[in-house]
Amino acid sequence: MAITDISKQMLVKHWRELESDGIIERTIFPAIPPRVEYNISELGQTMFTIIDAMSEWGLGRMGDFACEQ
Numbered sequence: 001m002a003i004t005d006i007s008k009q010m011l012v013k014h015w016r017e018l019e020s021d022g023i024i025e026r027t028i029f030p031a032i033p034p035r036v037e038y039n040i041s042e043l044g045q046t047m048f049t050i051i052d053a054m055s056e057w058g059l060g061r062m063g064d065f066a067c068e069q
Contacts, residue, residue, distance in 0.1 A: 023047070
């Protein structure tokens, strides 16, 4: 699934919040132009079980909800 219509500013804001919460880690590479890489942290990896369960639940009930596209 793709996320559309999000500004770079809003995306960076959310990445910084996730970094502040310890969910992701940010690495800055000194290059021209500067490059930043985000990775899931150990704490973030502990969320996979929950996310997988929510995904399974949602996929199993897709027909129960009216979805607009």
